[in-house]
Amino acid sequence: MLVALVLAQGAAGPVLPVVRSPATTRCPVESGEEVVVCAQRQDSFRLQPLPPRPDEPAPTRAEIDLGSAKLSAEAEQATLASGQQSRRLMFRLKLPLGGGKR
Secondary structure, three states, X not given: OHHHHHHHHHHHOOOOOOOXXXXXXXXOOOOOOOOOOOOOOOHHHOOOOOOOOXXXXXXXXXXXXXXXXXXXXXXXXXXXXXXXEEEEEEEEEEOOXXXXXX
């Protein structure tokens, strides 16, 4: 069996060299200490920018008219100087000052 393989390789003939075209460089050849990185752009692998966000409607306010005054409730969140989160519920009473209704 081994003899048959050796004879088959000998009968195939010599391996011909592969003819290759000369490499074309797209980058300028720089001499010195600069590092030049050359590559083809592969935009198909890049992430595309996100579409613009739709305008979100303003949140509805919990507000009630009390004659000439208005009472509203709002939730707020703030960061204190110590880094802690402060979550709070605010009730606001708005009273007109001065003349009449605006």
